[in-house]
Amino acid sequence: MPATFIQPEFRVKIDYDKCHKCGRCVQQCGWGVYDFNERPIPHDEKCRACHRCVTFCPAHCITIERNPLAYRDNDNWSASLRKAVWKQAETGGVLLTSMGNPQPYPRIFDHLLLDACQVTNPSIDPLREPMELRTYLGRKPDAVKVEPDGAGGFRLAEGGGMSRNVELATPIIFSPMSYGSVSLNVHKSLAMAAERCGILMNTGEGGLHEDLYPYQDHVIVQVASGRFGVGPDYLKRGAAIEIKIGQGAKPGIGGHLPGEKINKEVSSTRMIPQGTDAISPAPHHDIYSIEDLRQLIYALKEASGYKPVGVKIAAVHNVAAIASGIVRAGADYVYLDGFRGGTGAAPAVIRDHVGIPVEIAIAVVDQRLREEGIRNQASIVAAGSIRSSADVAKAIALGADVVAIGTAALIALGCHVCQSCHTGNCSWGITTQKPELTRRIDPEWGAERVSNLINAWSHELQEILGALGVNAIESLRGSRERLRSIGLDEQTSRILGVKPAGM
């Protein structure tokens, strides 16, 4: 019998008339697609369509095609389902994949439209007028007490002031991606970009490498169930601390960084031995209730000199009640990660079938916190496939304070969304620890590309605000009146709190 029934997904075609026989493709491919015998010989079954070879081929002679092999039509038994069964029949394993949910569920952002001013309430030109994107992450007080300053003005009274917030120049931060799942050069690129753009990067659960210490004021340090790299020093370095309960790509399950990815540097940052699996249990074993969560939030505050502490959860069915509990537990922000959020590795069955869209999560959480009169007590950070500045604006109009981007930032660094992060062979040097691959990202180059993306989206946000006739992102926040739905059923529109277009 053949070793596998699964035929190659892609075909690598080389125009040998144009090929320089330079071997660049052999050298660039992280998957070992190419042999070289006087000319490059591709092995289609290894190709992930990441386009690294295509991009670097000096002769432009490589084409990657979808394998046209026909499967007998069957909408029920899709080719990918048939292949999944074969894979499991061959291995007996849980199918592991990565990045975000690629399945054709509705994308609600694509069914929401923004408003603009015409005639009566004039729009604003953001190129010539001030347009404020500055955002403060953290708890806002119920009331501010002021007292006369003795010079005819007022000042904040002692004890009546603001809670500790983190200032962001624009309402976009980087989502947690651990050192281990991504390379150190990716972490450096994000940290440098965060500093340049006045925003935050997030360590994920793999600890903070000492090379990032200079950027620590722009770093959220994460505390997950495995507690990798967590110590008092780590907690005191971060601008804020985040308790990771769940992740949109894999709600309800833990993390598992395979031993192959635990090299010397990763091992020292996570503070675990080389080659051992880094297992993050599904739950935090010290959190079994909202009271327990409160206990950990305040333990982290006590240990860090009262830094802001946020809580990240996956958007699941009962997200509004859960978020309410998190706010009441004392979190300074709630991070909602929708079901399309990315991951370095997750079982396909979980990634593709668990959780709810972030658009709905934002709307119901914002609504619930408002109804309970506690919306001011925590910021809402929204993530889970924020793909453009339009998604940012729509998320904020639905009720988010800040959005977090992971995949978009990685795409800026060269990611082609080939969904193979879990293999550790990323040809673009992003989700790998192999030195010959990680050196493909120069942090300085990476920081510039990611900063460019943040700056471009920020300018676009200013354009959107100008068109809406407002001069601060604060005026769009939770303003669902500036959104209309198109092609959404009535129930979904009602849950989103958005009128259909035309109303």
Next chain:
Amino acid sequence: MPIQVIEGYRQVEPARRTEGDAVVFDANGVYYQQLNDAIRAAVEAGAKRIVVENANGQRYIGAGLQAKDLTIEVRGTAGNDLAAFMDGPKVEVFGNAQDGVGNTMASGTVVVHGDAGDVLGYGMRGGRVFVRGDVGYRVGIHMKAYEGLVPIVVCGGKARDFFGEYMAGGMLVLLGMNTQFPDDPVAGGFLGTGMHGGVIYVRGAVEPWQCGKEVGVSEAEEADMAALTPVLDEYCASLGLDLAEVLSEPFTRIAPVSHRPYGKLYAYL
């Protein structure tokens, strides 16, 4: 402003006095935040010995403290998350401790002269926790070792379920001696479930039903006792117990069968 009262604790600074080289705080009815602020201020002012009297469940004592030659004595009952994230000091409790002792602790020593609660030593990465009596559920979960940092927990009484679950490094010891529950088994079920590093020693025997499928159970051998005896010696010296009596029964060694228990679970798409 009137004094705020939270769950019966008053938000006031604790009464403070000095006794020889020790700074003594009266924790009676004082909210944890004010108590811990006072402890931190004393440490910053150079105190090397701090005594907390009349402790009655105040949380986070010693949490996040980074100091080498600092001793904190707690008289009464220490509250949850005692010595959480602590790095260096010695905390000695003359009484019982509640849940979360040594949570994600980095280094230092905790000695509890009574019993302790659930989730002791969770994610602990260094230092020692010595408990004279019984401990609760989920003790020693996901302890881990790295180079010179090797966490050690010794419990003198009995433990409930999930002892050493997910353990990734360090040493967990259970003696089953000073217990309120003489008729119960030394540990509950799910002992060492998901364990992939470190070692557990139990004085006496454990039954197969108690253990997770990721561990192997054997009699402690000479090399085990060579590693264990100095730890027990230190434990006995800290708590005034008799080492010979502790060593009078054979020990059982429980260790993972693989450092990668789930390495073959997945098929890559």
